[in-house]
Amino acid sequence: MKRVPISIIIDDPSPVLSVYYTHHKTGKTDDGREVIEYFPNSFLDEFCDIVRDYGIKGKFSVVPCPGNRGDIVNGIEGVSMEDMKAWLDTVKKYIVPNFGIGPEMLTHNKAVDLATGKALPMREVEWSQTQDRTTLTPYITKALSILKEAGFDCCGVTSPWHFGIDVEDEYTISISKAVYDVYGKKNAWYFLRGLRDTPNAKPWVALEEDGRTLVSVPATTRDRIWQTIHCTDTSEEYISRVADELITKDGKEGEIIRVLETGGYPILITHWQSLASNGLFTGVKVLREVAKRIEDNLSDRVEWMSVEEIMEMVIADKESYPKR
Numbered sequence: 085m086k087r088v089p090i091s092i093i094i095d096d097p098s099p100v101l102s103v104y105y106t107h108h109k110t111g112k113t114d115d116g117r118e119v120i121e122y123f124p125n126s127f128l129d130e131f132c133d134i135v136r137d138y139g140i141k142g143k144f145s146v147v148p149c150p151g152n153r154g155d156i157v158n159g160i161e162g163v164s165m166e167d168m169k170a171w172l173d174t175v176k177k178y179i180v181p182n183f184g185i186g187p188e189m190l191t192h193n194k195a196v197d198l199a200t201g202k203a204l205p206m207r208e209v210e211w212s213q214t215q216d217r218t219t220l221t222p223y224i225t226k227a228l229s230i231l232k233e234a235g236f237d238c239c240g241v242t243s244p245w246h247f248g249i250d251v252e253d254e255y256t257i258s259i260s261k262a263v264y265d266v267y268g269k270k271n272a273w274y275f276l277r278g279l280r281d282t283p284n285a286k287p288w289v290a291l292e293e294d295g296r297t298l299v300s301v302p303a304t305t306r307d308r309i310w311q312t313i314h315c316t317d318t319s320e321e322y323i324s325r326v327a328d329e330l331i332t333k334d335g336k337e338g339e340i341i342r343v344l345e346t347g348g349y350p351i352l353i354t355h356w357q358s359l360a361s362n363g364l365f366t367g368v369k370v371l372r373e374v375a376k377r378i379e380d381n382l383s384d385r386v387e388w389m390s391v392e393e394i395m396e397m398v399i400a401d402k403e404s405y406p407k408r
């Protein structure tokens with residue numbers, strides 16, 4: 085029997101600096117602790133160990149200008165060049181082989197005036213909803229160009245929050261064109277939509293234009309690990325309970341199982357700050373447990389695929405993945 089693709093979307097990583105901190109409205113977790121500003125590189129190492137141990141694959145964002153505090157080529161305010169470079173090198177060495185890398189627009193915070201490089205008063209998500217291809221294409225081109233300069237090979241982008249959702253037709257045209265302009269690639273992917281509690285949840289062909297194809301890769305589960313940001317419990321029981329929401333130890337229940345039972349592909353989602361759990365790193369332990377349970381229970385049913393492998397699979401069999 086052919087195995088079903090499984091994948092994981094990792095939103096919001098950037099070198100050392102937490103973009104979640106930069107855009108957080110109150111600066112406090114729900115249980116009243118200060119939101120932490122930086123994640124140590126040892127946290128990235130811990131994530132890489134899980135990638136190596138379980139062969140997990142998916143999508144990994146690199147925010148090019150995190151929080152309007154510089155960029156990943158010239159330096160990020162508050163982060164040493166040494167730490168930034170070490171972070172980028174680790175991503176290239178251990179994450180790139182298993183994950184499609186892409187920008188999550190420029191800042192994941194305030195939109196940028198491309199002419200001056202200065203922050204506009206509104207967030208990227210608000211700015212995007214009134215734009216069209218004439219402004220979105222250069223914006224996405226800029227984001228991809230910074231990743232290219234930093235040494236990443238990309239063919240897709242992630243939407244910070246619900247970037248571009250009100251102008252999705254213009255947005256998709258812009259993504260496809262920007263990927264072609266920067267990397268010369270005709271096939272691209274993007275992540276914007278979630279398909280939760282939806283039967284047959286799968287990616288789809290979102291655009292075909294001028295010989296180029298764009299695939300929409302949706303998240304088909306919720307970020308169950310997010311709750312660890314707001315909780316100081318780091319016990320084994322807690323870790324197991326959070327993991328249960330995705331897959332129980334016996335592999336019989338959980339959101340991953342429900343997606344499979346309704347004919348869909350489990351495309352998990354979490355955030356860099358979810359895995360960091362506001363400095364307690366409970367989230368990475370949950371991810372390790374989930375990866376182990378998938379291996380223990382589903383290795384004959386599912387196969388880890390990167391977002392680029394999913395994109396290629398969809399493009400090779402377009403009729404099976406109609407636009408939703």
Ligand SMILES: [Zn+2]
Nearest residue numbers: 095096244245
């Ligand atoms: Zn995000």
